[in-house]
Structure formats: structure tokens, C-alpha cells
Amino acid sequence: MDSVGSSYPVGGPPVAPAPPNMSRPSPAPRPGPSPTTISAKIVVAGGFGVGKTTFVGSVSEIDPLTTEAVMTEASAGHDDLSATPNKQTTTVAMDFGRVSLDSDLILYLFGTPGQHRFWFMWDDLVRGAIGAVVLVDTRRLADCFSAIDFFEDRGLPYVVGLNAFDGQQAHRIEDVREAMSIDPSIPIVMCDARNRESTKQTLIALVQHAMAARMAAGARR
Amino acid sequence: MTSGPDDAPRQQEPTFADVMNGFSLDSGRPRKRRRWGRRRDEEAERQEAVQAPPPPAHSATPPPGPVPNEVAYSQGPQGPQGPQGDAGFAGSGYGGYQTGPIEPIRDEPLPPAVPTGASAVRPYAWTRGRTKSGFDLAIETLVSTSPQGREQLALLQMEHRSVADLCDQPRSVAEVAALLSIPLGVARVLLGDMAGLGVVTVHQTASSTGNEPDLALMERVLSGLRRL
Numbered sequence: 292m293d294s295v296g297s298s299y300p301v302g303g304p305p306v307a308p309a310p311p312n313m314s315r316p317s318p319a320p321r322p323g324p325s326p327t328t329i330s331a332k333i334v335v336a337g338g339f340g341v342g343k344t345t346f347v348g349s350v351s352e353i354d355p356l357t358t359e360a361v362m363t364e365a366s367a368g369h370d371d372l373s374a375t376p377n378k379q380t381t382t383v384a385m386d387f388g389r390v391s392l393d394s395d396l397i398l399y400l401f402g403t404p405g406q407h408r409f410w411f412m413w414d415d416l417v418r419g420a421i422g423a424v425v426l427v428d429t430r431r432l433a434d435c436f437s438a439i440d441f442f443e444d445r446g447l448p449y450v451v452g453l454n455a456f457d458g459q460q461a462h463r464i465e466d467v468r469e470a471m472s473i474d475p476s477i478p479i480v481m482c483d484a485r486n487r488e489s490t491k492q493t494l495i496a497l498v499q500h501a502m503a504a505r506m507a508a509g510a511r512r
Numbered sequence: 513m514t515s516g517p518d519d520a521p522r523q524q525e526p527t528f529a530d531v532m533n534g535f536s537l538d539s540g541r542p543r544k545r546r547r548w549g550r551r552r553d554e555e556a557e558r559q560e561a562v563q564a565p566p567p568p569a570h571s572a573t574p575p576p577g578p579v580p581n582e583v584a585y586s587q588g589p590q591g592p593q594g595p596q597g598d599a600g601f602a603g604s605g606y607g608g609y610q611t612g613p614i615e616p617i618r619d620e621p622l623p624p625a626v627p628t629g630a631s632a633v634r635p636y637a638w639t640r641g642r643t644k645s646g647f648d649l650a651i652e653t654l655v656s657t658s659p660q661g662r663e664q665l666a667l668l669q670m671e672h673r674s675v676a677d678l679c680d681q682p683r684s685v686a687e688v689a690a691l692l693s694i695p696l697g698v699a700r701v702l703l704g705d706m707a708g709l710g711v712v713t714v715h716q717t718a719s720s721t722g723n724e725p726d727l728a729l730m731e732r733v734l735s736g737l738r739r740l
Contacts, residue, residue: 328682331718331725331733332652350740356690358651387651387686392736396729399652399684419650419719421730491740498734505727 328395333494334416336403336442337426338434342454342484343402344386346426350490351388351400359384385412400494403438413441422448422501424493426484429453429462432471439473448501452482452493647704647714651696654682654715655703661711672706675699679712 335343348355386402401416417423423442427435435451442449453467462470464479473479480496483489649655657679661668665676678691689699706712718725718733 327716328654328656329716329718329729330652330654330682330684331729332650356687358686358690359695387690389684389687390736390740392733392740396732396736397654397682397684398733398736399686401651401686415651419652419717419725421718421725421733491737495734495737498730498737502727502730502734505724505730509727 328397330397330399332399332401332416332420333497334401334403334420334423334447335426336423336435336438336449337454338428338431338438341426341428341431341434342456343426346424346452346454346482346484346490346493347386347388347400347402349485349487350390350494352391353389355386355388355402357384357386385416410441417442417445417447420447422450422497424452424497425449426452426454426482427467427471428456429467432467436471439471448497448504450478450480450493450497450500452480452484455481455483642701644701647700647707649685649700649703649714650717650719651686652684653717654684655679655688655707655712656682656715658710658713661706664711668711671702672709672711675702675706676711682715 335346337343344355385404388400390398390400392398401420403416404412423438425435425438425442439449439451451467451471451473453462453464464481467473468475468479478496478500480493481489482493657665657676661676662680665673668676674692675688678688683691685699685703686696688694688703689696692699694702703712703714707714718729
């Protein structure tokens, strides 16, 4: 625990202070961590074993951590409870990483729980998120459909990242778009989850897409 | 918890629900004001309490009969094992279920719904069975130990102290849960308590002002990513 704790940098890269409109007026100068440090979050989704944790880990400043939530009843009919008929809870885990983008801005990347039956956690994950990266293994396209459906349903901006496992893509982006019937407005990018630069570019594509979607929505109102 | 636009009209005529909702992140109101609101609403609160007993209490201590309490207390000593990890929870959980069916038979029969209550208590021993926090804490919400918390560090109860130690620099709710190996829900309740005591400061999130992060913040995230 200590080693993890000490791996945090004290602050982000040396940059200019936040623009005045972003920082809240503080009543008095106080020692210690600035209470104006704010956090944002991006969701990383995809089928089991598609490389979500690798993706998070390649850009995170800490080794991906795992957090748990206690699950009740949702497992009924899925988990074998015959040996423990009164067992009502089990736990579900999700991985996440942390990136300090500024001295007062921290981005968290949350990997979705792999199993699709843990939908109840997705609501928590999606609430307030900038957007989602849906990682796709072109050999198993169908694995990501439920995630895409979920984000469409919630109106969360997302981009599709085609994860290249052997460094090479077997399919062209347009072929994948057609195969998955993904709307032309949704960006599809090639990425290598192990490569920090590639992960970074995928996240940039997502934030740009989310901003464009937001501005378009604002214009419609 | 609440949607932004509804807040303004409601504040003129506070109800019990509003008092509860007042504990949300986006409020950032001084504690004094919340207390004032609460006192003013004591009447309504009491009436509400009579009509509808608070739901979290149900999972903590099932109301009828001495038996469920006995079960809950007997689990008490095992509670502190919780922080050691998931395995501890699961293990103690099994033990609880074995005693569960045996105990009620001794006494008068219980309503069928009651025995399930005990299952929620185990992982939440740190929170004395509460599953809800007064604060609306998202998983990415940052918390940090306040100057007041740092002064009172030696006086804090054990679990609060470990959280306060951890939050010397801003940490998200998810990090607190992961680094202390406690379920997310437990971390939320603990942090909610500590925020209520003024021991930790709850930071803004990207979505504090609504359900979606604002454009200016996304811009900052974008330029931050580019600089990486």
C-alpha cells in the first residue's frame, strides 16, 4: 500500500494555473492539498480479455487498482448458489487508473466489469463521465455490442478503438464500421492498448468527439 | 440525487427530502447552513420518520424480535477483519449464513424477509450496516483530509484515521476503496461520515454542476492529454 501511495507525484506537469473561471473562489488560503483539485472520468469498455486493463495501465501513472462493490440478487440464476443457499452477496471488481493532467486536474480511467450482468455498476460508471472508449477485438466483434448499446441508450459519447493485438489490423476501419453498423458520426480509431502514445491518441479522439457532440447538442437546444 | 433545475424552487419550501438532498456534492454549502435547515425542519422530519422508518436501518438491525440483533452482535467481533480484504468478507459471510437459519428456530418464528438482512451487515460492519451516504459521492469524486482533520488525526476513530492518512493528498472514492480493500459502498459511507464531520473535504467533479461535464473542463482534459 505504501509503495502505491508513494508512486503518486505530488503534482502534475508544471503548467500555468487554471483559468479563473475553473477555480472556485476559496474563502481563505489554506495549507495542504488544494480543495480546487477536480476530477474527470472516462470509461473503458469492451468484451472480456479485449485489453481494457492494459489500455488503462499504459497511460495510468499508477498500476491499475481494483475496487469492489458488493453485489446482491443480481447473481440469481447465474451463480451456483446450491452449496450456500443463503448466500445473497458476491463481489464484482473493476480496474481503474489515474492520470494527473494538471496540478489541479486528475483524470480517472475506469474499466468496466467484464461480465455483462453487472449492469448496475455501469450506471455508476457512466454518470458524469466525459465519454467511453469501446475496445474491440476484430476477431470477436460481437463482444462489444452490449457496451455500445448501453452507451447509445444513455447518450454517452463514445469512440470505438480497434485493438491491434499483433500490431497489425486484419481489417480496414470501414469494413469494421459496416460489419458493426456503426454510425458514420462515431469515430473508429486503430489503437494498441500496450502503447502509451496510441492510448493517448485514442483518448484525445474521444474527448474531441465528446466536445463536438456537446456543442452539437447545445446548438440544437 | 437531485437534478439541478429543481433545486431553486425547493429551497424556498424545504422538506425532509430536501434536507437529505442538501448533503449532495454540488451544494458546497457551509455546514452551519445545513444545520439551520435541519433544525427548521425537525418537525417535518419527525413526521416523516413516523410515517416511513429510514430504509438503511432495516438492513442494519432488523426491527422485530431479539434474534436478529443477537445475530448481528455476534458478528461484531469479526467486523474489523473486513478491511483485510475480500476474502475476509466472503469467509465471514459463509459463517453468518450457517448461523442464520439455526438461530431463528430457537425462538418464535420470524417474518420471512428478516433473515436476509443479516447478509448486508457483514461487509458493512465498518459502517454499522449503513449502505447509503448523506453525500452524493461519485466513484471519481476526490476527497482530501481537511486542516481540521489533520489536527484531529489522533482523536479520530480507527477507520476514519486510516482514511485520513490516505487522503493527505486528494484521492478518489474508488482509490480509497481500492487502497483500503473495502467495497465501494463502504468507502462511500465512511467518506460521507467524515465529510459530515469536516474531517475530509469533498472536491468538485467534472459533473458537479449537472450530470455531464462542462465544455471548459473537457477542453482542459484535452489539452492535458496532449501534453502527456
